Every structure is written in C-alpha cells, then in structure tokens.
Amino acid sequence: GDSVTQMEGPVTLSEEAFLTINCTYTATGYPSLFWYVQYPGEGLQLLLKATKADDKGSNKGFEATYRKETTSFHLEKGSVQVSDSAVYFCAPPGVTGGGNKLTFGTGTQLKVEL
C-alpha cells in the first residue's frame, strides 16, 4: 500500500537556520502529497500540498517539491523562526477515494532556539 518514510527527529536549529525535513513515499500512480504541522496541544493543520509531479507547494515560507524521479517531498525553509517550533508530519498519498486509510508516522519535532 501507499506509505511515507519521514526523517526522525528531534531537530534543533538556531533561528534563521535552513531547515530540511526529508520525506520519501511509495505509491501507485501519482497521488497528491501533503505536509501537516502540529503546534503544541493542538490538532494537525495542513501546511502545504502538491497535487502532481513537479508541483511545488508553499506556505509561510515553507516549500516542498513533488519529485517523481526520487519519490520525494522534502520540506524546506530558508530561515526558521522560533514560532516554527512544532511537529511536522509528511502525510501519505492523499485521500483519493472513499475509505482510504490515512496513516501517519511519528512526525519530526522541530525546535528552534534563539
């Protein structure tokens, strides 16, 4: 079945550092791909998505490019802020039909320090 492999954390960075969180996937076809973010004590929020190969999703300075050739969807941000401290989940290929299971891994905890 479709799945993702995500870089394990925790990741600790200084403010303004460059961030990369790796995510690779296996899927049949070319599904949509997602990154979700979870701030402390909250549910998950969609951070960005890409719906087809070579698409770049972006939001709040974060970017991820859907690379079919490497089956990757790595999350990047050029300059992190303390407010970016959260847990990031690379989501499995998108819900494309009723009843698709939506499973996640452990996520990657990011801590940004001054």
Add this chain to the structure above:
Amino acid sequence: GAVVSQHPSWVICKSGTSVKIECRSLDFQATTMFWYRQFPKQSLMLMATSNEGSKATYEQGVEKDKFLINHASLTLSTLTVTSAHPEDSSFYICSASAPGVYTEAFFGQGTRLTVV
C-alpha cells in the same frame, strides 16, 4: 480550508466511567472520518475509519467494544471511550475528509483525555 471542530478539548473522568468525544465538520459534508490516538513522542496511531451510515473499520489491536465510534450524519462522528482506565489517557484527534471535493483531510483540535 474547511473546518473541523472537536469537543471537548480536554476532559478528566473517573476510572470506570465513559466519555464521549464529538467531531463535527462545520462547513462541509464529511463522508469519511478518522480517529487517531497520539502517544508520547508524537506518534499518531490510526484507531478507526468511519464512513457515514456504516460501521467503523477498526485497526488491528483497537478494541471496538471499548472505543465506540458512531458516524450517524455527514457532519458528526463520535468516539465513546467506555469504562475508561488510566491507560486510556491520551490525546485523541479526529479528521474528516470529503473525497472528490477536497484532496486533503481536515483535523480537529484534539481532545486531551485524563482518566483518574
């Protein structure tokens, strides 16, 4: 994006009692809802998948008689933790999807359950 509201956001109950958690899609019809339990170190475990009007599909190892899921309408799913014990204390999160309308799923804000 669409909004999913989960209630309550936190609850404390006595051991042996039951607790009901609601998950509502506020501005869309959710044909499928998912219930997760989040363990320490943020691991999200899918507990069950429910489709409106039919019985939930539970993941392996999840007791369906203990975690009762009802998805009676396109905007509401409930999770009832029956005869709760301290080991059921956790963070429970729901999500809702509408395949064919949205490509992504939308999440509730989570419920912190503490059983004392």
